[in-house]
Amino acid sequence: MPTSTSVQRTVLVGAVLILTLLALGACGRQRASDSPAGAGSSASSSASSSVPGASPYVEPGAGDGAPHHNENNAGRRPGEMSPAHARDAEREAARIEPVLKRLWEQRKWDPASVRAALLELGYEEGDDALTVQGMSPRFRNNAYHTAEGARVGLRVHPDACVTAFVQKSNYNVQTNGPYLESGCFEPPFAH
Secondary structure (H helix, E strand, C coil): CHHHHHHHHHHHHHHHHHHHHHCCCCCCCCCCCCCCCCCCCCCCCHHHHHHHCCCCCCCCCCCCCCCHHHHHHHCCCCCCCHHHHHHHHHHHHHHHHHHHHHHHHHHCCCCCHHHHHHHHHCCCCCCCCCEEEECCCEEECCCEECCCCEEEEEEEECCCEEEEEEEECCCEEEEEECCCHHHHHHCCCCC
């Protein structure tokens, strides 16, 4: 016949086992009543804590809410430009914009015509200067399509670029810092 001490030990071991299982089952779950330490329940808490079923592992500012979104898309964010270099890039963009507007109005958006017109402004072609190429392919209707047109990248300084395009429907000129892996041009996707 079991002694009262062995019964107490069995009950104690069973209770510890049940509490451990309950704690492990609740691990990683966030309840509506949970709030960060030191913070009251306010509207300024993150969206992930107020959305039922949202992952508690989402990093702040993650666009689509996926874990590691910012890390996975770091290559799609342009680098920072110094204020002086940003002004230089804006000045070069102001020189390029009327040329692209004229080409667009003349319906000349092929890379050879765009390159020739920009070289007349005194730019030099190369990795650290002017790059003119065809438009990037885009996935649409279950296939890749490449629009007629040209895209332009001009490295003004190591931290400053002018990027532009001209195509049948429109043209655009803007300034940005270079992208980590693709220079002046925004990469089509990140990894």
